[in-house]
Amino acid sequence: MSAERGIVEKVEPGWAWVKTKRSSACSSCGSRHHCLTQGSDQMVVKAQNTARAKKGDEVELYLSSKTKLKGTAIVYLIPVLGVFVGAFSADPLSEAFGMNSSLGMVVFTLTGLVAAVFWMRHLANRMDAKQTLIPKVKRVVFSARATPIKRI
Helix, strand or coil, rough: CCEEECCCCCCCCEEEEEECCCCCCHHHCCCHHHHEECCCCEEEEECCCCCCCCCEEEEEEEEEEHHHHHHHHHHHHHHHHHHHHHHHHHHHHHHHHCCHHHHHHHHHHHHHHHHHHHHHHHHCCCCHHHCCCCCCCEEEEEEEHHHHCCCC
C-alpha cells in the first residue's frame, strides 16, 4: 500500500483536490493527468473522495501497491521484452525476408521496441479506463472542523 498525506483544497461531488508534495515517482506515473503541479515540489491531485473529506482537512491518499507494481512493469519491463523479442527473432526473420543479418537485427529490434511501446500504451489506457490509476482519499487524518474557533 502506498499512502501520501495532503490538504484538501477543493471538493467536488465524489472528488477531492488534494495539495501534496511532489515525489520522484510522479514523472512516470500513468495517472499524472489527474494532477496539477504548483511549483517544483508541490502538486494538486484529483482523487476519489471515499472518506468524504471537506475543504481544509488533512487526508491520506492511497494507491495500491499492486497498481504501482503493474505500472512499473509496464513502464520498464515491456520495452525490454520488446527489444529482446525483436533481437532474438531478427536472424530467422532476416533469412526469411532475404535481408542482411546486421540490417535485419536493427530493423527487427526497433520493430520489437515500437510494438512494445504500442502494447504499453494499450495496457496503460486499459488501466486508466478501469480507474485503477486514480488515487483515493483513504481517511481523514485531521479534520479542519476539529480546530476550535477563536472568538474576538
